[in-house]
Amino acid sequence: MNRREFLKLTSGTALALAGTAFVAGRISRDAPFTGYKGDERRRAGRLDVSCIGLGCLPMVGYYGGKYDKKEMIALIRRAFDKGVTFFDTAEVYGPYTDEEWVGEAVEPFRERVKLATKFGFGVEEGRPKALNSRPDHIRRAVEGSLKRLRTDHIDLLYQHRVDPAVPIEDVAGTVKELIREGKVLHWGMSEASAASIRRAHAVCPLDAVQSEYSLIWREPETKIFPTLEELGIGFVPYCPLGRALLTGAINANSRFSENDRRATLPMFTPEALPQNMRIVRLTEKWAKRKDVTPAQFALVWLLSQKPWIVPIPGTTNPDHLTDLLGAANVRLSAGELRDFEKDYAGIRLVGHRADPFTESQIDK
Numbered sequence: 558m559n560r561r562e563f564l565k566l567t568s569g570t571a572l573a574l575a576g577t578a579f580v581a582g583r584i585s586r587d588a589p590f591t592g593y594k595g596d597e598r599r600r601a602g603r604l605d606v607s608c609i610g611l612g613c614l615p616m617v618g619y620y621g622g623k624y625d626k627k628e629m630i631a632l633i634r635r636a637f638d639k640g641v642t643f644f645d646t647a648e649v650y651g652p653y654t655d656e657e658w659v660g661e662a663v664e665p666f667r668e669r670v671k672l673a674t675k676f677g678f679g680v681e682e683g684r685p686k687a688l689n690s691r692p693d694h695i696r697r698a699v700e701g702s703l704k705r706l707r708t709d710h711i712d713l714l715y716q717h718r719v720d721p722a723v724p725i726e727d728v729a730g731t732v733k734e735l736i737r738e739g740k741v742l743h744w745g746m747s748e749a750s751a752a753s754i755r756r757a758h759a760v761c762p763l764d765a766v767q768s769e770y771s772l773i774w775r776e777p778e779t780k781i782f783p784t785l786e787e788l789g790i791g792f793v794p795y796c797p798l799g800r801a802l803l804t805g806a807i808n809a810n811s812r813f814s815e816n817d818r819r820a821t822l823p824m825f826t827p828e829a830l831p832q833n834m835r836i837v838r839l840t841e842k843w844a845k846r847k848d849v850t851p852a853q854f855a856l857v858w859l860l861s862q863k864p865w866i867v868p869i870p871g872t873t874n875p876d877h878l879t880d881l882l883g884a885a886n887v888r889l890s891a892g893e894l895r896d897f898e899k900d901y902a903g904i905r906l907v908g909h910r911a912d913p914f915t916e917s918q919i920d921k
């Protein structure tokens with residue numbers, strides 16, 4: 558009997574019992590996964606996952622291209638075979654398609670992985686660019702995600718962006734109810750400010766915050782890390798490869814098609830790119846020093862910052878996946894981190910990481 562059936566059966570006293578069932582469920586779900594082949598698991602808050610997760614956004618053409626569903630499902634399964642137990646998607650990716658593919662891919666081993674998805678844009682209302690975290694919308698979004706992910710619980714549910722029209726306490730209260738009902742196990746926020754994180758955490762404890770963080774965007778270090786450390790919340794850096802810039806796949810002359818997200822980002826314009834090659838050169842230099850590839854170094858640097866950081870690089874390519882997972886075994890020593898900072902201090906990047914509209918939806 559799954560948790561949902563159990564709750565239906567006991568619906569008279571469901572709420573009181575649900576807490577017990579949930580706690581018991583969580584303990585068994587978070588028990589060490591003995592089949593893990595990587596070198597390290599990490600805890601994002603109370604969530605036990607492989608130290609590198611898989612970001613599934615590029616699979617629906619976020620950086621241009623059209624990818625075959627069968628191949629992407631095979632890629633997700635390959636990641637699991639190699640030890641990845643943490644998969645990141647969102648209702649708005651596609652929209653819907655990404656969750657559908659992830660759900661189908663992990664169905665055979667659902668109980669052995671952690672699925673993270675997100676609500677927060679008005680997808681159901683036909684306004685996928687508008688923020689919407691109203692409680693009724695959150696509930697609708699979660700029901701849809703559960704169906705598409707072919708599961709009765711979401712391991713980690715994020716609010717995709719803070720919605721200034723809805724008090725964060727109302728959002729946290731709604732998620733708290735979903736947790737009591739067993740539909741959600743853990744929750745998190747994306748691109749939230751320290752103040753919002755604190756207010757939300759007071760109503761319903763958060764386990765993870767997901768924001769952009771990499772060698773091209775280090776703002777979280779000063780803006781939210783002290784708060785996360787104090788509250789015991791994990792951090793999931795998105796775009797850990799700087800949208801491929803740090804891998805060496807992009808050069809000063811790279812140009813992006815209209816349907817490639819990077820076409821709209823100031824850091825990737827023809828004027829900015831030549832100057833931003835400095836960070837590429839620095840990554841390459843340090844990759845050589847550590848005997849890893851540049852993509853691996855981008856992840857090694859992140860993994861070496863804090864033990865509660867779990868990057869979720871995105872890829873559509875099986876060879877790139879193998880490359881990325883090679884970072885799991887390598888770390889920078891404290892001395893190396895200090896040396897790296899000295900080198901990094903000379904780097905000045907040009908152009909903002911986000912376009913003005915995206916930036917306007919970031920919680921400050």
Ligand SMILES: NC(=O)c1ccc[n+]([C@@H]2O[C@H](COP(=O)([O-])OP(=O)(O)OC[C@H]3O[C@@H](n4cnc5c(N)ncnc54)[C@H](OP(=O)(O)O)[C@@H]3O)[C@@H](O)[C@H]2O)c1
Nearest residue numbers: 612613614795796797798799800801804852870871872873
């Ligand atoms: N919360 C949010 O608002 C938010 C925003 C953006 C992303 N995310 C999440 O974070 C995840 C990661 O971010 P992201 O995928 O946008 O960016 P990313 O991980 O920084 O970079 C992905 C890009 O790097 C390329 N790449 C990966 N491995 C490579 C390798 N070894 N060599 C060369 N190129 C390589 C990929 O191309 P190939 O496909 O060719 O490998 C892809 O174009 C997403 O998938 C998504 O789940 C969340």
